Amino acid sequence: MTKPNYQNAQFMLSVAGLEQLPPDEGVEVAIVGRSNAGKSSVLNMLTQNKGLARVSKTPGRTQLINLFSLDDQRRLADLPGYGYAKVPEEVKRKWQRLLDAYLRSRECLRGLVLVMDIRHPLKEFDVNMLHWCSESALPVHILLNKADKLSHSAVTKTLQEVTKKIASYPNETTVQSFSTLKKIGLDALQTKLGEWYS
Ligand SMILES: Nc1nc2c(ncn2[C@@H]2O[C@H](COP(=O)(O)OP(=O)(O)OP(=O)(O)O)[C@@H](O)[C@H]2O)c(=O)[nH]1
Ligand SMILES: [Mg+2]
Known part of the structure; x- marks a missing residue:
């Protein structure tokens, strides 16, 4: 299959329950992470569409699974952010479920x-x-986002530490630094996604 054209990404729907998901076929890649890590910003950078996923300054606003189609077989999913303290316990439990x-x-x-x-x-x-x-046995690609907030040497150090910690995982686990603000790391991310979507 040819590489997906991320700029063709279209918002499909937001789901609050699994029964609302589109048919379980083709290929889906999901973006997960703690609230405020920058999931929606990554999606916007990848698709070069600033308004696609809502980039909220209020952490925890992405409370549903948001699905985006790249073409009729391939999709991206923006998953609920987790770990935001100010959200009521019941809401947190619902997201987690x-x-x-x-x-x-x-x-x-x-x-x-x-x-x-x-x-x-x-x-x-x-x-x-x-x-x-x-x-x-699900592959994971880690983005160490907001790399613009650290010096070059601190980025390298953190990258080395994380690389060391994930080395023992038997599944495909990879890591890179990233910055949606400075547009760093997009090529490496696209290469990884290209493997998954091929
Ligand atoms: N400095 C810096 N800030 C960033 C970067 N990426 C995202 N941010 C900021 O971090 C905040 C959270 O970004 P979002 O993309 O909304 O994060 P999220 O993970 O989708 O958050 P939830 O939807 O609440 O789970 C926003 O204020 C962004 O502008 C980055 O690379 N560098
Ligand atoms: Mg978000």
Whole structure:
């Protein structure tokens, strides 16, 4: 299959429950990460469409699974952000259940893009996600986003630390630095996605 044209991305729908998802076929790649890590910004940069995924300054606004189609067989999913303290417990539990159910049951899910703030990598939720993916043999590509917030040497150091920590995972687990603000790392991300979508 040819490489997807990310600029063709179209918003499909937002779902609050699995039963609302489109048929489980073709290839889906999901973007996950703690609230405010920059998931929606990554999606906007990838598709060169600033308004596509809502970039919210209020953390936790992405409360549903937002689906975007690249073509009739390939989709991107922007998953609910997790870990935002100010959201009521009940709402948090609801998101967690939706996220878990999606990850467990979605057959067409080919890989996860796990977005972290490079200043706070591998928080508890990130580590849980990596463990879960490793047990489910689901490939993960980590974006250490907001690299513009650190010096070049600090970026390199964090990249080395994370690389070392993920080396023991048996599933395909890769990492790169990224910045939606400075537009750093897009080529590497597209290369990884190209593998998954091919
Ligand atoms: N400095 C810097 N800020 C960024 C970068 N990427 C995103 N941000 C900012 O981080 C904040 C959160 O970005 P979002 O893309 O909304 O994050 P999200 O992960 O989708 O958040 P939720 O939908 O709430 O889970 C926004 O204020 C962005 O402008 C980056 O590369 N560098
Ligand atoms: Mg978002």
